[in-house]
Amino acid sequence: MENATRRERIRAQTREEAKAAALRQIAAAGPQSLSLNAIGKELGMTGPALYRYFAGRDELLTELISDGYHDLADAVLTAGAAVEGQPPADRIRALARAYREWALAQPHRYLLLFGTPVPGYAAPAHTIQAATRTLSAFLEPLAELASAARHPELERQLATSLADRDGNTGWAGATLRLGVTGWTRMHGVLSLEVEGHFQTMGFDPALLYEAEINDLIASA
Amino acid sequence: MENATRRERIRAQTREEAKAAALRQIAAAGPQSLSLNAIGKELGMTGPALYRYFAGRDELLTELISDGYHDLADAVLTAGAAVEGQPPADRIRALARAYREWALAQPHRYLLLFGTPVPGYAAPAHTIQAATRTLSAFLEPLAELASAARHPELERQLATSLADRDGNTGWAGATLRLGVTGWTRMHGVLSLEVEGHFQTMGFDPALLYEAEINDLIASA
DNA sequence: AACCTGAGTTAGAGCTTCTAACGTATGTGA
DNA sequence: TCACATACGTTAGAAGCTCTAACTCAGGTT
Structure with missing residues (x-):
């Protein structure tokens, strides 16, 4: 975490935010209703954008x-x-x-x-x-x-x-x-x-x- | 089961077949990938037809x-x-x-x-x-x-x-x-x-x- | 023989994951 | 300081899902 570039720090932060949103969703409606689209919306972006951060639903x-x-x-x-x-x-x-x-x-x-x-x-x-x-x-x-x-x-x-x-x-x-x-x-x-x-x-x-x-x- | 009409018997049989197919699917790929469409196909009918037998996926x-x-x-x-x-x-x-x-x-x-x-x-x-x-x-x-x-x-x-x-x-x-x-x-x-x-x-x-x-x- | 009911069809809305192609912004090297 | 490469986010669209609506057709009943 020391010698991480600015980009990498922001990226890591976004990943964490996504995971936090995912946990909120799972808590609310179970793991099966976890939706990348909905997570994206919560982070203020569209669904496909999340594929820059996670290979897919399974990886998340x-x-x-x-x-x-x-x-x-x-x-x-x-x-x-x-x-x-x-x-x-x-x-x-x-x-x-x-x-x-x-x-x-x-x-x-x-x-x-x-x-x-x-x-x-x-x-x-x-x-x-x-x-x-x-x-x-x-x-x-x-x-x-x-x-x-x-x-x-x-x-x-x-x-x-x-x-x-x-x-x-x-x-x-x-x-x-x-x-x-x-x-x-x-x-x-x-x-x-x-x-x-x-x-x-x-x-x-x-x-x-x-x-x-x-x-x-x-x-x- | 005694005084069931012919229709009712066939209907019950179809329901059982659908449930058996569902179990096969769950065994193969887990409960989350249970698909009414696929069950229908296995029974030789289209997906929506199953809604005559079950209110929906959850009821099944x-x-x-x-x-x-x-x-x-x-x-x-x-x-x-x-x-x-x-x-x-x-x-x-x-x-x-x-x-x-x-x-x-x-x-x-x-x-x-x-x-x-x-x-x-x-x-x-x-x-x-x-x-x-x-x-x-x-x-x-x-x-x-x-x-x-x-x-x-x-x-x-x-x-x-x-x-x-x-x-x-x-x-x-x-x-x-x-x-x-x-x-x-x-x-x-x-x-x-x-x-x-x-x-x-x-x-x-x-x-x-x-x-x-x-x-x-x-x-x- | 005429009719009613129930079973199956297709069409389509609205959701999903995920790929592809495209712009745009950002940080870096010359 | 300017140009460029890279990373980021967008929209479009394919393929799948559940589920509703409207329609057709066959079976059994009156």
């Missing part, structure tokens, strides 16, 4: 997803930094809370990341890295709690596969299993909540979420 | 979702009937297996039910009833296992709210909590699996799913 969506992963990772890591030094159980609870708050503050965005996948979308490498970043934040405190192997085969698969990948991060299989389990449980509650499936059931999803987190901690 | 989608809920409920209940009399833990495992198999056999359909919601869609009453049917199948064996209250406030909310609803079904709060927890955990694993989020992680999701079910049983 892909970028929104990528941004989302990074934003979520940042939110979780920030929450993690704020509770450094505290007991692992408390840190896990803080991370989980940050995860949930991010999702509920912008449900449409959470669904963009974890809802029905966009057909043409394939996660770029740095997106996977952002996801790994989020998971790692949880793994750190979990490692302090993880006890003996509970599901040997699953833990073995996780340990060997993730060790091969990015140069042996050194997480124990039991820790990784707790991480993945925590992820699926958080997502299970959050996705159904965000999609409104609990609406007619008359209970507070926050309690269920908390219960899941506490169960996870207790089981470790 | 809504109907596919409704059908899905009923189909899923049937699959789970059938599996439940097949293991009647067996110990509750085994019955739960059988139900969970049926649930998973249904989802994996037709991932696009599972996502239609539990992925990003279609904007205009509001679940009709009989759909909610189908969902309740599925949940109840799990509640029966869970009730035999449910122990003392573990999350009092959550269980109280569930018991009172669902008691008010359909004329007191009589499930204990602890049972209901286990049911909802089981649902979110199954969904957590399944939705991430179906969306391909585990693809780069190199472990068998079936093991994670099993582990979740066994944990649930053990915790009850």
